[in-house]
Amino acid sequence: MATYYTRPEGRAGFKGFYKRLIEDGDDVIAKLLTPFATGSLRHLLSDEGADLLADEALITVFDLRLLEPDLRPAAAMVCSETVWAAAARNPKPRVLVVDEVWSIMQHPEGAAFMVSMAKRARKHQLGLQFITQDVQDLLSDDPTRIITGHSGRALLQNAAFKLLLQQDAAAVATVGEAFDLPEELQRWLLSCPRGDGLLLTRGSRYPIRIEATAEEADIVEYRPWRYADS
Template identity: 25%
Template structure:
């Protein structure tokens, strides 16, 4: 197996049509990374990794409006060691608030910045929560912004985003299942999870892989797209590899942040494409006519690996003992 951590960074991008074997390929790598002592964290919007988690005694965290598992967004900004780190954390948290509020104007951004600083100065033994920021913004006269945040404080979503964190990342495999989140809340939760993971990684660097499935969801909004592009750029500093998987190659490659993510990923895994996506993939990765033909006609499990300047066609095959742990084929699971 190619060791992504031996490349100039451990990040990867996977582009693949539905049914081409991208989730199966990702699970094969996860198993082999676990065998090598890498801790793996997965953001799973489609409940693809539940069986894998059960197979290896992983931690399975189901986040939804009814879930008992909670992440406090303000845990994103509590581990800092310098003014530069604090500034970075405030920007990250501002992006979370901006996504919740469906955008911030210049005045609101400035108010959020001041309010976050006040909230952390007042925090003593316990972590601040979203309601504390809301109170500061109200005192600053940001009534329209408070109105947009109301549902996260005392409305229908208060239990989701305004609670203290009660989860840990201490297991070797941690799966965050967000399938039951409403579609408009998934990008917010994906951003909060990613930022929470980044905070943990900064506090205690060790060999880790963060897998973000359906990564195109993070490109739908500038705040989350900017964050994940920054995470990919800085991941190597913290012994972290970020693996982003997407069916939507065109959406990714037409985005400024998507192209930045692709350029900062030393490992590119290209699986079967169709005629609507192939041109963008060929141009972005400078593929030959043979490689273009291969991606249009290859079978399930076939891939073109682009690692630094090397291009290699492979077929991903699980070992006999690996396959039962990762298959989602109902005829095999329930036979």
């Protein structure tokens, strides 16, 4: 896009592409891209060198809650690619945590990107943590779940560690088959208390209990109104 839409007057990249759509009267595509050109999402596809990780902090959170649901997968992929680019450019120990990874994996390009990153991240000292509430979103071959090919399973196969928390009765059989769990452990996953889980490493299984310190609990359960008068 940056090459094809380069013009003598300097119009290039996404900005030039969007301007060309307006000039050509392609209102349908232009309308779809407007949030990324002039709206609140304009920094995601900016041609002006805006770095979402400028002055990189110890913890950076990309909060997508206020985006329209149909825009979140694209924004999540852009944020993930930003971290990937930073890792490739300046390798140092980092961890990228992707919550609700299925939202990216339901699109072919997103699924391919995530699997590729899972295979190559270690070379750039980048650790990956993928989170999903329903593991069937990554395991199911049901075409209605829209996971492309076997990308979900490929993502899991590249994970050195997998943590299974309490499972729903509708999902536990699929989980048991995918991770080769005996019926005893499947039953345990149905009733294990909050904070307990099954840690899977290569060839081993460990029942564990996760206990947060007071400081960790305060961060995880942060509520702004607690500090309104402080």
